[in-house]
Amino acid sequence: MALIISLIQQLSVFLVIAYLFSKTPIFKPLVSISVSLPHKVVIYLVFSSFCIMGTYFGLAVQDAIANTRAVGAVLGGLLGGPVVGFFVGLTGGLHRYSMGGFTDVACAISTTLEGLMGGLLHLYLVRKRNIEALFSPLIAFFITLAAEAVQMAVILIVAKPFAQAWQLVTLIAPPMLIANALGAALFMHMIRDQKAMFDKFSSAFSAKAMLIAERTVGIMAKGLTQQSAEQIANIILEETKVGAVAITDKKHILAFTGIGHQHHKPGRAISSPLTLGAIKDNKIVFADGVNLPYQCSVDKHCRLGSAIIIPLRIGDGEVVGTIKLYEPKHKLFLNINRTLGEGIAKLLSNQILFGQFLEQKRLLTESELKLIHAQVNPHFLFNALNTISAVTRTDPDKARELLLSMSHFFRKNLKRSCDITRLEEELKHVEAYLAIERARFGDRLDVKINISPDDYSLSLPCFTLQPIIENAIKHGTSHLLEGGCITIDLNEHPKQVCLCVQDNAGLYRSKTSDGLGLDIVDKRIKNAYGQDYGLSIECEPNVYTKVNIYLPKSLTNTSKEPRS
Amino acid sequence: MIRYLIIDDEPLARDELKHLLEQESEFEFVGEAANAIAGLSLINKLKPDLIFLDIQMPKITGLELASMLDDNQLPRIVFVTAYDEYAIKAFEEKAFDYILKPIEVSRLQQTLTRLKQDHTPKPMLFDDKPNLTVLPCYYHHTIKLIQLSEVEYVMSDHSGIHIITAAGQSHTHLTLKTLEEKSALLRCHKQYLIAEQAIKEIQLHENASADIITPSGHKVPVSRRYLKAIKHHFGIQTG
Numbered sequence: 053m054a055l056i057i058s059l060i061q062q063l064s065v066f067l068v069i070a071y072l073f074s075k076t077p078i079f080k081p082l083v084s085i086s087v088s089l090p091h092k093v094v095i096y097l098v099f100s101s102f103c104i105m106g107t108y109f110g111l112a113v114q115d116a117i118a119n120t121r122a123v124g125a126v127l128g129g130l131l132g133g134p135v136v137g138f139f140v141g142l143t144g145g146l147h148r149y150s151m152g153g154f155t156d157v158a159c160a161i162s163t164t165l166e167g168l169m170g171g172l173l174h175l176y177l178v179r180k181r182n183i184e185a186l187f188s189p190l191i192a193f194f195i196t197l198a199a200e201a202v203q204m205a206v207i208l209i210v211a212k213p214f215a216q217a218w219q220l221v222t223l224i225a226p227p228m229l230i231a232n233a234l235g236a237a238l239f240m241h242m243i244r245d246q247k248a249m250f251d252k253f254s255s256a257f258s259a260k261a262m263l264i265a266e267r268t269v270g271i272m273a274k275g276l277t278q279q280s281a282e283q284i285a286n287i288i289l290e291e292t293k294v295g296a297v298a299i300t301d302k303k304h305i306l307a308f309t310g311i312g313h314q315h316h317k318p319g320r321a322i323s324s325p326l327t328l329g330a331i332k333d334n335k336i337v338f339a340d341g342v343n344l345p346y347q348c349s350v351d352k353h354c355r356l357g358s359a360i361i362i363p364l365r366i367g368d369g370e371v372v373g374t375i376k377l378y379e380p381k382h383k384l385f386l387n388i389n390r391t392l393g394e395g396i397a398k399l400l401s402n403q404i405l406f407g408q409f410l411e412q413k414r415l416l417t418e419s420e421l422k423l424i425h426a427q428v429n430p431h432f433l434f435n436a437l438n439t440i441s442a443v444t445r446t447d448p449d450k451a452r453e454l455l456l457s458m459s460h461f462f463r464k465n466l467k468r469s470c471d472i473t474r475l476e477e478e479l480k481h482v483e484a485y486l487a488i489e490r491a492r493f494g495d496r497l498d499v500k501i502n503i504s505p506d507d508y509s510l511s512l513p514c515f516t517l518q519p520i521i522e523n524a525i526k527h528g529t530s531h532l533l534e535g536g537c538i539t540i541d542l543n544e545h546p547k548q549v550c551l552c553v554q555d556n557a558g559l560y561r562s563k564t565s566d567g568l569g570l571d572i573v574d575k576r577i578k579n580a581y582g583q584d585y586g587l588s589i590e591c592e593p594n595v596y597t598k599v600n601i602y603l604p605k606s607l608t609n610t611s612k613e614p615r616s
Numbered sequence: 617m618i619r620y621l622i623i624d625d626e627p628l629a630r631d632e633l634k635h636l637l638e639q640e641s642e643f644e645f646v647g648e649a650a651n652a653i654a655g656l657s658l659i660n661k662l663k664p665d666l667i668f669l670d671i672q673m674p675k676i677t678g679l680e681l682a683s684m685l686d687d688n689q690l691p692r693i694v695f696v697t698a699y700d701e702y703a704i705k706a707f708e709e710k711a712f713d714y715i716l717k718p719i720e721v722s723r724l725q726q727t728l729t730r731l732k733q734d735h736t737p738k739p740m741l742f743d744d745k746p747n748l749t750v751l752p753c754y755y756h757h758t759i760k761l762i763q764l765s766e767v768e769y770v771m772s773d774h775s776g777i778h779i780i781t782a783a784g785q786s787h788t789h790l791t792l793k794t795l796e797e798k799s800a801l802l803r804c805h806k807q808y809l810i811a812e813q814a815i816k817e818i819q820l821h822e823n824a825s826a827d828i829i830t831p832s833g834h835k836v837p838v839s840r841r842y843l844k845a846i847k848h849h850f851g852i853q854t855g
Contacts, residue, residue, distance in 0.1 A: 434699045435629070435699075437717070438629055438719070439629065440718075441718040442628040442631055443628060492628065494626070494628070496650075530672075533675060
């Protein structure tokens, strides 16, 4: 009984050392199962040390040593596999052998066997894909119990004389079995706790990063402005709970929230030399408050004591601004917030880049549109003039009307800036265009616009309807020998409105020059309202072409366009 | 008197031109057409000395119409177009003249003056290359445009020129001669043209004539005179 108590006392010292060790970074590899060699070597070294330590802490009993060596050997095998287990056992065993005594050989053999047993169990559990069981204290308890039983058997078989061995075993078997099994279970418990903590830590970290990513998505797409920066800074402050968050562009503070916001005013020029340095060198600056102190450059009494300043980079590494996370003087700057800050900076950089990409795409579409309208279709222009010159002779009033329609049409076309307009305005543009086309084609062209004045306030990008109707005439009905017929309808769908332009020519071919105009109309609608809207074209060759323009059910209140 | 036709798909454009020419005592208006197909039929019927021809018209352009005309009886062609600089460049030398819309009276006068000096129909140097790809045809009361690639053979008889495809037979105003010169069709008989892709087999007869069997089973005669040329076309040695 006395032996059990003292062995457990030894075990306690052993476990305290193990506990302290579990707080060091060397312990980290033990909590994950890996096949990499450095990983295995760490396990080998750690558990061999515990094995040897177990022998040293043992109690001399009858020229033998009652010990907790088995803990190291079995756990080494359990976490490192058969090979590692074997070598841990061998190392522990050889060390034990070097200390002599009548059980030296028996102990060397049995310790090696114990390591191997742990290793074989590891192999079995990994093959069964039961990784969780590897970290089970209960399993560690029983395998160590079994390993110790084997050790006792080996002592009886190998150690001579048998009588002495028998006496020894009856004395030390119960305390060693209990102490080693208990020790292994407790040790494994420690490893498992540590593992759970790592897992929890990293999942909390990922969750936080995901949450910030989710909440900030799209805000930066409109660019790095005071407004977007303020929204982002608030979100980061809420989620990371750091002392303060600031976002700057290259020259000014765009947003500042948290401690010290009274004197860190958005709009001020950047005065902190650390921030200027971070922008200039395109480098992360970490003023942890210990090695590199952070001192507010605005107010001497500012409570902020540490900061990380991360440049926001786009494209080929060009710095467009910085994001800064601060902690007050009495608080330590957590490593997690430092890593998180770097992640956020990367996220924001990507968002800004994406925003720039969208903006460039939009500008390109606009300039394509301007180009197309600048290139007034000469065929239309000169035929129109010819028509008017013919009408002038027979019907001067009609000629005057046509000239007015033409000036209305070209005035609208030449207007450089135009964004969203009312359907009514767009229809006026269409009518001006049609007045001339009707005069040109006479009874060969019949256009019916079936749109009720109730729908006139529907909003749409300007130059949406007219190009499609021009297309229907130019590439459609004008190629018909008999009469061309175009109808324009408005259909209400549950989630959208559809303007439908249908001709009776059915000559639409995708990938021709006429596709370009339609592409731009489509792109502009998608830019304005999103991917759910835009054009869809149906064509039954030689029967009809139908262009559906899907728009959101949004109304605009501007009753008249400003005169230019 | 110079008899002229106007072919333009815009009614007001025709009116305008007609009006401008009304004062001219030496020019006589004989007809107008709103598209190239009706125009071709009028040309064949009225045999005008002069055509004012728009370029951009439905189905068949003015340029294509010009290439469908019999070179030997080609009327003077004046293209009247709003805007078609490339076509104008290509045809500058081949058309008698071209005028831009809206029509300037003084510019039209120049053309008329030149026409008064030289208006008799005579062969014009249109491109010799086969360039007909679409053949305007009448089928009962409809106008049909037949792709040259669909044609099996063309036959002339007392009632006119017939184009035979796998789908049936249509009547055209194009002459056999024009078709021979302006398309890849081969002459195989005084009254027949055959499409190369429609020759399935050639049955040779003892009297040195032959019959061609087309994919849809028609039999087309080959006269002695043309058999050699056909054989030569296919690189067959004639003994």
